[in-house]
Amino acid sequence: MNIQPKTNMKLPTYRSMKKQRMAKLVIQYAIMTFLAVIFLFPLIWMLVSSLKSDVQIFKDMKSIHVFIPPLYDSVTAYFSNYMLALERVDLLRYTGNSLIYTCGIILFGLIVNSMAGYALARMDFPLKNFWMAVIIATIIIPAESIFLPLYVLVHNFGWVNTYTGLIVPFIANAFMIFLFRQFFIGFPKELEEAARIDGCTPIGIFFRIIIPLSKPVFATVAIFTFVNHWNDFLWPLVVANDESMRTIQIGLQYFFAQQPVRWGQVMAALTIATVPMLAIFVFLQRYYVEGLTHTGSKN
Amino acid sequence: MIKNLKRTLSTQKWREGLSGYLFFLPALILLSLFLLYPMAMAFYYSFTDFYLLTPQKKGFIGLENFTYAFSDNEFRTAFKNTVYFVVLVVPLQTAVGLGLALLVNKKLRFTIFYRTAYFSPVVMSLVVVSILWTFLYNPNEGFFNQVLESLGFAKQPFLTSPNQAMNSIIAMSVWQGAGFQMLIFLAGLQTIPGVLYEAASIDGANAWQKFKNVTLPGLKNVSIFIIITITIAAFKLLIQPMIMTQGGPLGSTRSLVYYTYQVGFAYRDVGYASALAVLFTVIVLIISLTQRKLLTEDRG
Numbered sequence: 001m002n003i004q005p006k007t008n009m010k011l012p013t014y015r016s017m018k019k020q021r022m023a024k025l026v027i028q029y030a031i032m033t034f035l036a037v038i039f040l041f042p043l044i045w046m047l048v049s050s051l052k053s054d055v056q057i058f059k060d061m062k063s064i065h066v067f068i069p070p071l072y073d074s075v076t077a078y079f080s081n082y083m084l085a086l087e088r089v090d091l092l093r094y095t096g097n098s099l100i101y102t103c104g105i106i107l108f109g110l111i112v113n114s115m116a117g118y119a120l121a122r123m124d125f126p127l128k129n130f131w132m133a134v135i136i137a138t139i140i141i142p143a144e145s146i147f148l149p150l151y152v153l154v155h156n157f158g159w160v161n162t163y164t165g166l167i168v169p170f171i172a173n174a175f176m177i178f179l180f181r182q183f184f185i186g187f188p189k190e191l192e193e194a195a196r197i198d199g200c201t202p203i204g205i206f207f208r209i210i211i212p213l214s215k216p217v218f219a220t221v222a223i224f225t226f227v228n229h230w231n232d233f234l235w236p237l238v239v240a241n242d243e244s245m246r247t248i249q250i251g252l253q254y255f256f257a258q259q260p261v262r263w264g265q266v267m268a269a270l271t272i273a274t275v276p277m278l279a280i281f282v283f284l285q286r287y288y289v290e291g292l293t294h295t296g297s298k299n
Numbered sequence: 300m301i302k303n304l305k306r307t308l309s310t311q312k313w314r315e316g317l318s319g320y321l322f323f324l325p326a327l328i329l330l331s332l333f334l335l336y337p338m339a340m341a342f343y344y345s346f347t348d349f350y351l352l353t354p355q356k357k358g359f360i361g362l363e364n365f366t367y368a369f370s371d372n373e374f375r376t377a378f379k380n381t382v383y384f385v386v387l388v389v390p391l392q393t394a395v396g397l398g399l400a401l402l403v404n405k406k407l408r409f410t411i412f413y414r415t416a417y418f419s420p421v422v423m424s425l426v427v428v429s430i431l432w433t434f435l436y437n438p439n440e441g442f443f444n445q446v447l448e449s450l451g452f453a454k455q456p457f458l459t460s461p462n463q464a465m466n467s468i469i470a471m472s473v474w475q476g477a478g479f480q481m482l483i484f485l486a487g488l489q490t491i492p493g494v495l496y497e498a499a500s501i502d503g504a505n506a507w508q509k510f511k512n513v514t515l516p517g518l519k520n521v522s523i524f525i526i527i528t529i530t531i532a533a534f535k536l537l538i539q540p541m542i543m544t545q546g547g548p549l550g551s552t553r554s555l556v557y558y559t560y561q562v563g564f565a566y567r568d569v570g571y572a573s574a575l576a577v578l579f580t581v582i583v584l585i586i587s588l589t590q591r592k593l594l595t596e597d598r599g
Contacts, residue, residue, distance in 0.1 A: 025407075032402055036416035039478065042431045043419050045442075061445050116326035124312075125319025131327065138334055140587045144535050144556045145580040148563045148572050149340035150333060152354065172329035202318040231424040233538050234556075238564060249426045253542055256430050263434065270427045277422050293486035 041067075046274070050267035051078050057263050081268040088258070088265065091272050093244065094251035099276070101236070101247055102229045104167040106222050112171050114218065117180025118206055122192070132181075138174040144234065151238050161242040170229065176221050179291075183217040184210070220291030223284050230277055248273045341580075344573035351567035364574035374575065376550050377558035384469060384554065385533040391473045392529050393522070396480025401514075403481070404488050414485075418478035425475065429542040432471045433458065436543075458544050461551040468539045468552060476532075480525050487521030488514070520594065527590035531583055555579055 048069050049057045060066045072078055085091060119125065120132055150169055151160075159165030187210070195205050211218070236247040246254070255269050281288065345364055349357035368374050399417050403410045420428060435442045436457040444454040457467045491513065499509045515522075536554040540546050546553035546561075553561075559579065563572035 028402070028405075028407070032413045035399070035402070036413055039474070040416045040419055042428070042435065043423065046423075046427075046431055058440050061440065061442055062449065066442070112325045112329065115322040119319045119322035123315060123319035123322060125316040125323065128319070131323065135330075138330060140584060141334060141338055141580070142531070142535060142583055144537070144559075145576045145583070146334065146337040146341055148559075148569055148576060149337035149344060151563075152340070152351075152569070153333070153337060168329070169333035172326040172333070174330065174334075177326060202315070202322075206322070231426070233426060234560065238560075249424055252426050252430065256433075256542065266430065266434075270423075270430060273427055274423050277424065281422050289482060292482055 043274075046267050046270050049264060050081055050271045052081075052264055054263050057267075081262075081264040082272070084262070085255070085265040085268045085272075089251060089255050089269075090244075091248070091251060091255075091269055094246050094248040095272060095276070097240070097245060098230060098247040098249070100163055101166045101232075102226050104163065105170050105229050106225045108167070108171040109173060109176060109225055110218055110222060113173055113176040113221065114180045114211070114214075115206070116172070116177045118184050118210060120177070120181045121184035121187075123202065135174045135177055135181075139178060147234055147238060150235075154239060160239055161245045163245075165239045166236060166245075166247075170235075173225070176225065179221055179224075180217065183214065187214075216287065216290070219284065219287040223280060223288045224291060226280055227277070227288070338580075341573045341576050344570055345577045347570045349569040349573070351563070351569050357570065360570070364571045365578075367571065368574055368578065373550065373553070374558060377553045377555050380465060380551065380553060381534060381536055381555040383465060384472075384536050385530060387466075387469050388472050388533045389526060389529050391469070392476050392480055393526055395473055395477040396525065397484050397518075397522075399477060399481040400484035400488060401510075404485060414481070417481055420475045420477075421479045423475075425538040426542060428471065428475050429539050432467075433543050436467055459548060461547075461549045464544050464548060464552045468543060472533075472536075472539060476529070480529070483521060483525055484518065487518045491517035523590060523593050527586060530586050534579070534582060534586070 044067055048067060052060065052070050056070060060068075070078075116135075120128065120135070154160060154165045154169065157165070159168070191209055191213075192205050195209055200208070231249065232247070233249050236250050237253075240246055240250065252269055252273055256266055344357070346359055346361060347357040348360050348363075403414050403417070423431075438444060438454065438456050438459050441457070443457065447454060456463060458464045495513045495517070496509060499513055504512065535556055537556040537560065540552040540554055540557055544552045546557055555575070556579065559572050559575040562568050562575060566572075
């Protein structure tokens with residue numbers, strides 16, 4: 001009989017606790033969803049507006065229609081902005097230039113930087129520690145502080161408005177060398193020793209044993225490089241001033257500055273510029289996040 | 300016999316040194332030519348009156364470029380604008396990034412969706428984002444003014460007003476980069492052992508006390524890393540003002556890098572632009588060294 005009031009007292013507190021927890025959860029989801037709308041809104045607005053006429057874009061701005069794609073009878077109507085934008089400026093060429101630029105840097109960069117990283121991690125050569133210090137020091141130098149003398153140099157080489165001028169200066173990258181070195185240092189030595197005993201040369205070891213076993217770090221460096229250079233602005237702006245050599249970011253800037261501004265067409269152009277990055281993140285996100293986690297927590 | 304062995308050993312060592320250099324040389328040549336040499340040249344040009352169209356005629360003028368910088372009102376404004384941008388963007392973006400990370404760190408349903416949503420602005424380039432937000436900020440038909448109007452507030456000039464332009468750019472920049480910082484904070488949160496939170500709970504700590512005494516100290520290194528990264532990135536401010544305001548109105552959004560670009564390519568004054576670039580490098584260097592000092596202090 002004595003126990004009864006006690007349980008009676010306990011039950012409501014447990015219930016109210018549960019209620020409180022539910023309320024907290026609802027509030028948390030409400031906040032998260034509100035923020036998700038804020039963060040996603042411009043992206044969705046861009047995609048949806050690229051399908052609408054300019055008049056429609058302005059009209060829909062005042063209502064929930066801002067998020068809703070229009071309803072057309074024919075499929076081609078959806079792409080009219082894209083067609084018109086492509087007629088006005090050669091967005092495909094700019095996208096192609098960007099792809100050549102970024103992929104060129106990735107391809108040569110992976111080879112050059114991984115070899116340098118491997119040499120610093122595993123090989124013994126004179127002044128190695130000195131060069132390591134140089135690499136670490138050069139990580140700090142921002143591209144913004146050297147773009148003028150670099151332009152003068154590239155100009156003297158006759159590389160202005162060429163892919164060479166866009167790509168070659170950025171193949172070697174101190175930070176990527178450092179990333180590779182950190183990875184190779186943690187690599188088990190036994191495999192290399194076994195290969196050496198079997199008479200494999202250092203070059204053979206690197207290309208036949210190390211590279212096939214290091215796909216994750218290569219993927220991470222490739223994605224980092226892609227993201228960095230796809231968004232590059234200052235260097236392509238100064239070195240590729242000819243219209244046919246523009247990268248997509250520079251092309252967008254010129255298109256946006258062209259009068260009269262057609263909003264729907266600009267939205268279509270922005271979408272075209274975003275698709276490759278979107279594809280990278282959708283398919284290769286894992287490597288990006290892993291690499292980020294690694295550098296973030298190690299630094 | 301021993302002599303022979305020694306000889307083969309030394310040739311082997313020599314060979315290893317050679318292949319080491321063989322591996323390292325391509326990167327070394329490229330870095331020297333396209334990074335170290337231009338850096339040295341920037342330093343050298345900063346003491347000359349190098350004019351882009353007459354590269355043969357550059358003369359040594361000592362510290363004139365630097366003394367001119369300190370009396371140059373446009374440079375002073377650009378420096379002030381950049382510092383203002385940095386001082387606001389760094390704490391705001393760090394706080395928003397941390398807040399987002401804490402929100403999505405709990406084991407709840409759909410957190411993957413929310414993380415992706417907050418990260419989505421990072422996927423768009425700064426150029427794309429800047430153009431989009433120029434539309435959103437449009438003083439007549441822009442989205443923000445439509446919302447303000449429908450809520451009964453007065454329309455705002457945003458990018459067209461010297462008082463609001465930089466703040467508008469700051470708001471956009473915080474929004475654009477916070478998702479990136481969130482990811483790094485999330486990685487940092489995962490390194491804090493759950494035992495610490497359990498211990499704090501047993502001691503009767505409330506949510507705020509747990510955050511203050513467990514979460515924040517656990518995130519110290521990650522926070523330093525993030526703050527320094529944002530600070531350096533913020534000092535490089537260029538794309539947003541170039542696209543959204545062209546440095547205006549009345550020079551209120553012209554940044555250090557933007558001004559350097561204009562001096563170098565619009566006025567073609569390579570000497571003076573190099574001096575500005577050297578000053579910029581010194582700033583970045585000081586920030587980086589501060590980071591290194593803070594992190595090693597923590598370890599030691």
